[in-house]
Amino acid sequence: MSSNSLYLNHGFKVIAVYKLLHISDVVRIPPDKFGQPLEQVASEVLRSMYEGVVMREFGAVLAVLNVSVSNVGKILPGDGAIFHRASFDLLVYLPMIQEVVEGEVVEVTDFGVFVRMGPMDGLVHVSQLMDDFITYDEKRGALIGKETHRVVEKGMSVRCRIITVSLGSGASRSSKIGMTMRQPYLGALDWIEDDLRKARGDQPKPAEEQKK
Numbered sequence: 500m501s502s503n504s505l506y507l508n509h510g511f512k513v514i515a516v517y518k519l520l521h522i523s524d525v526v527r528i529p530p531d532k533f534g535q536p537l538e539q540v541a542s543e544v545l546r547s548m549y550e551g552v553v554m555r556e557f558g559a560v561l562a563v564l565n566v567s568v569s570n571v572g573k574i575l576p577g578d579g580a581i582f583h584r585a586s587f588d589l590l591v592y593l594p595m596i597q598e599v600v601e602g603e604v605v606e607v608t609d610f611g612v613f614v615r616m617g618p619m620d621g622l623v624h625v626s627q628l629m630d631d632f633i634t635y636d637e638k639r640g641a642l643i644g645k646e647t648h649r650v651v652e653k654g655m656s657v658r659c660r661i662i663t664v665s666l667g668s669g670a671s672r673s674s675k676i677g678m679t680m681r682q683p684y685l686g687a688l689d690w691i692e693d694d695l696r697k698a699r700g701d702q703p704k705p706a707e708e709q710k711k
Contacts, residue, residue: 506665513598519564520557520589530579542566549589558593559618565594587638592618594664594676601688604655607642609635611652614659621676623659625660628680647691656688 524545527670532540542563549560565588572581588697594600594616602616611624625633628651631644641652663677691702 517561517590517592518557520591521586523584523586525582526585528572528581528583533581537570537583538566538568542567542587544586553666553668553670554591555620557589558591559617559674560589560591560617562590564588564590565675577613583655594619594621594661594666596661596664598661598663599658599685600678601656601658604651604653604657607640607651607653608636612642612655612657616659619674619676621661621678622660623657623678623680627662627678629686630681649687651687658685658688658691660685 526538526541526544528544531696545563545566549563551560553559556620566655567586569584572583574581600616600621601642602621603613605615605620606613609625611622611628613622623640625635628642629644629647629649631632631647633642633644635642639652641650657680659678659680660682661676662679665675665676667674675701684691
């Protein structure tokens with residue numbers, strides 16, 4: 500197995516690392532698929548096995564690519580399928596502690612917000628949202644800072660830093676990723692723009708323009 504890192508820019512010079520892993524495995528070709536193109540069937544079988552799965556060592560599998568299958572297969576006693584040796588690439592995302600990511604707020608609760616960052620969701624606990632006393636508006640579905648009046652609600656684009664990672668094998672929902680928005684130039688993207696303007700000494704946007 501070998502790996503290469505792909506560095507993808509998500510705006511504001513935020514970098515996320517994906518990996519391309521080269522894998523060798525044995526693929527089972529079921530009898531009802533005999534007569535169909537071997538690599539096409541093998542690709543379908545491998546995608547059903549790997550895509551959408553979290554592997555504790557490698558991360559979330561996004562895609563199976565570049566499948567190559569040996570033409571020579573083996574039959575095992577009691578199994579009507581044919582087993583072929585195959586090699587292929589897996590595109591995976593392994594979240595790293597201290598990695599900065601951007602994503603969309605997909606759920607707001609009284610204890611924090613869940614942020615979707617590509618293939619996985621992470622939790623920003625209410626204590627990691629901002630340096631302010633925070634209240635939960637259940638009717639609006641929002642967390643609101645008492646002094647800053649900053650609001651976090653569903654659909655917002657935010658920038659976070661990963662602080663804890665605990666991956667479980669299987670579905671991505673079994674993994675737990677903790678994040679923070681309290682450090683400088685993290686948080687909702689419009690907050691960051693406001694902070695940059697203040698640092699330059701520019702005038703803040705009018706309230707009407709901020710709502711657009």
